[in-house]
Amino acid sequence: xxxxxTELESRRNKALLCGGEAAIEKRHAKGLLTAxxxxxxxxxxxxxxxxxxxxxxxxxxxxxxGVVCGxxxxxxKNVCVFAQDFTVLGGSLGLRHARKITKIxxxxxxxxCPIIGINDSGGARIQDGVDSLCGYGEIFYRNTLLSGLVPQxxxxxxxxxxxxAYSPALTDFVFMVDGIxxxxxxxxxxxxxxxxxxxxxxxLGGARVHAEKAGTAHFFAENEKDCLAQVRRLxxxxxxxxxxxxxxxxxxxxxxxxxxxxxxxxxxxSDGKEPYDVREVVKCVADKDSFLEVHEMFxxxxxxxxxxxxxxxxxxxxxxxxYLAGALxxxxxxxxxxxxxxxxxxxxxLLTLMDxxxxxxxxxxxxxxxxxxxxxxxxxxAEATIPMxxxxxxxxxxxxxxxxxxxxxxxxxxxxxxxAEIAVMGPESAVSVLYHKEIKSxxxxxxxxxxxxxxxxxxxxxxxxxxxxxxxxxYIDDVVDPKNVxxxxxxxxxxxxxxxxxxxxxxxxxxxx
Amino acid sequence: xxQVEIEIDGIKYKTFVRENGFRxxxxxxxxxxxxxxxxxxxxxxxxxxxxxxxxxxxxxxxARIEAMKMYNRIFSPVDGIVKEVxxxxxxxAMRSKALVVIEIH
Numbered sequence: 001x002x003x004x005x006t007e008l009e010s011r012r013n014k015a016l017l018c019g020g021e022a023a024i025e026k027r028h029a030k031g032l033l034t035a036x037x038x039x040x041x042x043x044x045x046x047x048x049x050x051x052x053x054x055x056x057x058x059x060x061x062x063x064x065x066g067v068v069c070g071x072x073x074x075x076x077k078n079v080c081v082f083a084q085d086f087t088v089l090g091g092s093l094g095l096r097h098a099r100k101i102t103k104i105x106x107x108x109x110x111x112x113c114p115i116i117g118i119n120d121s122g123g124a125r126i127q128d129g130v131d132s133l134c135g136y137g138e139i140f141y142r143n144t145l146l147s148g149l150v151p152q153x154x155x156x157x158x159x160x161x162x163x164x165a166y167s168p169a170l171t172d173f174v175f176m177v178d179g180i181x182x183x184x185x186x187x188x189x190x191x192x193x194x195x196x197x198x199x200x201x202x203x204l205g206g207a208r209v210h211a212e213k214a215g216t217a218h219f220f221a222e223n224e225k226d227c228l229a230q231v232r233r234l235x236x237x238x239x240x241x242x243x244x245x246x247x248x249x250x251x252x253x254x255x256x257x258x259x260x261x262x263x264x265x266x267x268x269x270s271d272g273k274e275p276y277d278v279r280e281v282v283k284c285v286a287d288k289d290s291f292l293e294v295h296e297m298f299x300x301x302x303x304x305x306x307x308x309x310x311x312x313x314x315x316x317x318x319x320x321x322x323y324l325a326g327a328l329x330x331x332x333x334x335x336x337x338x339x340x341x342x343x344x345x346x347x348x349x350l351l352t353l354m355d356x357x358x359x360x361x362x363x364x365x366x367x368x369x370x371x372x373x374x375x376x377x378x379x380x381x382a383e384a385t386i387p388m389x390x391x392x393x394x395x396x397x398x399x400x401x402x403x404x405x406x407x408x409x410x411x412x413x414x415x416x417x418x419x420a421e422i423a424v425m426g427p428e429s430a431v432s433v434l435y436h437k438e439i440k441s442x443x444x445x446x447x448x449x450x451x452x453x454x455x456x457x458x459x460x461x462x463x464x465x466x467x468x469x470x471x472x473x474x475y476i477d478d479v480v481d482p483k484n485v486x487x488x489x490x491x492x493x494x495x496x497x498x499x500x501x502x503x504x505x506x507x508x509x510x511x512x513x
Numbered sequence: 514x515x516q517v518e519i520e521i522d523g524i525k526y527k528t529f530v531r532e533n534g535f536r537x538x539x540x541x542x543x544x545x546x547x548x549x550x551x552x553x554x555x556x557x558x559x560x561x562x563x564x565x566x567x568x569x570x571x572x573x574x575x576a577r578i579e580a581m582k583m584y585n586r587i588f589s590p591v592d593g594i595v596k597e598v599x600x601x602x603x604x605x606a607m608r609s610k611a612l613v614v615i616e617i618h
Contacts, residue, residue, distance in 0.1 A: 273584045324555055325581035357581040360555070395582060426582045 015053045015063045019087025027087060032180065033224050035068045035083035035091075038118050038157065042228045043072035043081065051107075052100045062088050065097040066121070069104045071111070074235050080108040083118035086158055090122035093164065097125070098135025105142040112241035114151040116231060119168060120158030136163050143170035148345035150241045153231060156181040156217070157224060161205075169216060172342055173234060173294070176207035176217040177227045183210060208297075215298040215331060237292060237306040237313045239346050247347070254311035256288055264393070264482035268419060272394055275321040278303055281353055281393065282316055285309070285486045291316075294339060299331035301360075304339040306348070310490050315343035318353035319404070321394075327360040328400050330373035337376035341511075344384035349493050352390040352411070356400035357426070374403070375512035381409045383509065387496035389413045389489055392420040392467065392476070407475050412499065413492045414476040415485065416467035422476070423464045427457040430464075549591050550611035555580045559604045563613060567595045576600075576612050593617045 016036070018024065024034055033041070039048055050070040056062045066088040071080055082101050084091040101117070108115035124132040146152055147170065154168035155175045160183040168174045168183065176183070184205035191197050191204065203209065210217035219234070221227030239247035262284040267276055282291055286307035293305040300323040307314050317336050319326035343350050359374060381388070381403065389412060390405035401422055405411045416422070423430070431453050432439065442449045463469070470476045480488050557580025569575060569589040576587045597614035600606050 271584075273579070273582060275583055275586060321583055322586075325583035325585055327555075327581045357583060360581070397582070428582075 011054065014061075015056075018063055018068075018085050023087035032086075032158075034087060035085035035118065035120070038155075038224065038228065039068060039070070039072070039081055039083050041225060042116065042118075042155075042231060043074055043079065044076065047073040048081070051104060055096050055100055057089070057094060057096065064088060065094060065100065066091050067097045067100050069100045071104075071107065071113075074114075074116075074232055077235070077240060078111055078113040079235070080104045080111065080113060080115040081118070082115075084121040084158075086120045086122075089125065091120050091158070092122045092125035093132055093135055094125040094128040095131035095135050098132070098139055101135075102138045102142055105139070105146060108150050109142075109146055112150060112243065114153060114235060114238065114240065115146065116153045116155065117167070117171070118155045118157055119160040119164065120156075121164055122159060123162045123164055133163070136167075139167055140170060143167055147172070148242060151235070151238045151346065153234070155227060155231060156183055156207075157227070158182070161185070161187055173218045174210070174216055175219040175221060175227050175231060176210055177221045177224055178207045180224065181207045181210075181217075183216065211297040213298075215295065215335065217298075218295050220297055233292060234306075237308075237348075239348075242346055248312045251308075251311035251313075254287070254308060256311075264417070264485055268393065268417070268482070272419065272421070275325070277322050278318045278320045278326070278353060278355065278393075282307060282318055285351070285353075285391075285489060286314075286316075287311065295335050299329070299335045301326055301329065302332035302336045304336055307351075309351075309486075309493060312493075313348050314493065315339065315348045315350045316353065317350065317404070319355045319400075321355055324360060325357050326355055326395075327357050328374060328377070328403065329360040329365055330368060330370050333374045333377040333403075337380035340377075340380040340384055344380070344386050347386060349387040349496070350384065350389075350405070351489060351493075352388070352405035353393055354390055354401070354404045355393040355395050356397065356404055357395050358398045358400050372512050374399070377403045378409060379509070379512055381405055381411075384410060385499070385501040385503070387412055387493055387499050389415070389492050389496075391480075391485055391489065392416040392422065394419050394421060395426075396420060396422040398425055407477075412496055415478050415480045415488060415492075416471070416476050417482055417485070418467065418479055420467040420476075420479070421461070421465035422467060422470040423460075427460040427465055428453070430460050431456040434460075548596060548614055548616045549593070550614050551575055551587060551589065552611050553578050553585075553587055553606045553608055555585055556606060556608050557581075557585065559600045559602055559606050559612075560584055561602055562598060562600055563595055565595055565598050569593060569595060569615060575615075576606075578606050587612060589615055591615055591617045 027034055048070050052069055055065050057065055064085060067082055067084050069082040082104050105115060152171035153173050154171045156168055157177055157180055165183045165185055182201045182205050188199050188201055188204055207217060207220055211220035219230050221230055264281050264284045267280045269276055290308035291305055295304055301320050303318045303320050305316050307316050388405055388410060402408055407414045435456055439449055442452055467476060467479045557578040560577040560579050562576040570592050571589055573589045574586045575589050577584045593615040595613050596616045599611055606612060
């Protein structure tokens, strides 16, 4: 028995060393953490229980076959984790490596808990041939089946190239680290050969590119430690699964007694044309220090994120007048619709703060599919059955008004600030359409056309660009003093706690793409 | 966009520039070119604009443009000094023509 136990210990210790001391030192010299160190930083202390530690490649050492898997706790709650191990065969994906990942994916489905994957792999293990492709396929298949069932988080901490890049893209939230993460379908060498474009790995698929431009990364971190801390923070806001009945059980314990004296009125400029940072308004309605922004660097004309209201998680979508006037375009519609669908999948109520001047005009936008991208936003709101409350801060014009959580597209309550302007188009544009004949004759007679336009615009503003025209028709529920918005929204969400919506059965709808 | 090689203090760098100017690609920020053009992200009427010779810090407002029912602020992407101003108040700013050119410090 003693010998058997000695053998067990020696096998285990070998596996724990992954690619060996030399390989680990090499990593540390580059300032990189190992797979096991990353897991240790991610999960609660001493909570990691490894699975498949003795898996290795046939006739070869390759401890763990290049991936470390297991179950653990984060913030005291179950999670499944896998971390690709670059010290073993460059973290390349062979069949057993893939089967370790699919096993932990299946476990996450059974345990109904979030799954976090740390990606750091040279790609397919070429020697494994088509087995490797089979492995990718099986992972992607499960990514899709788990979608909307349990939160899936991808942390890219190294190369994630070729087909491997699709796995993070199939999950809910992607985290990337500056200077370390590299994600692309074809690397710089192939790009140069085929397209004649010279570019570095960082410029092609680094963290900043994905966070700002491509929109693949939802969270950007300066370093690995900060990144893993961000994952832990995000999980604080999320349920364990789509049917987590314990979710928000402890919301009450998070209620802060701090005084919420922040008043939205002090943030909105008195001139309706002056911009402001809508994130300051979000902070006015949220519990203190609870705002966690998602996709912060991508499509900044719309702001998405999680807040707490009276201790409970609420998703927020808000137009950002500070960037592109807060107008809608393809990227902002993609960003917000995806966020709304996440909230809907996981029963997180949604608050929309509307200040939208309309859709961004432009040839590029129209030609690259602004219509089909924008359609996603309508679809996401209309499809959602979670409690939804909209507060119109200022502008609510045209299609933007309809899309962003109007009553017509499915909001349960629409509240307006007294500064709200709900209309088909802005006063100046409306005047030039409505009075185009009069304007023409004034111009011909050499009269003061500007004075006429200004007068008519004021008239239009008084009659239409206010909350009371919509209020008279019952399209909004109330006009609220800015200082009462937070308490009004909290009360309304409380009243919607048991919201039930029955929809006819169908396999699934067709999300615009 | 095309790639060019530039030399600063005897060190050669590769960077990307627009065909009509010196605007550094935002993803090549490790080594900056000596001047940057600030393009408006949105076309519209110039409400106010900075004057030549003004020192600016990254994030300072260089112009305001009325578009989409809003006075949009245009920020300097760099620390530097305003070298060129291409519009006057009341002009219609186009996306293809830089508002100002800033010499980087």
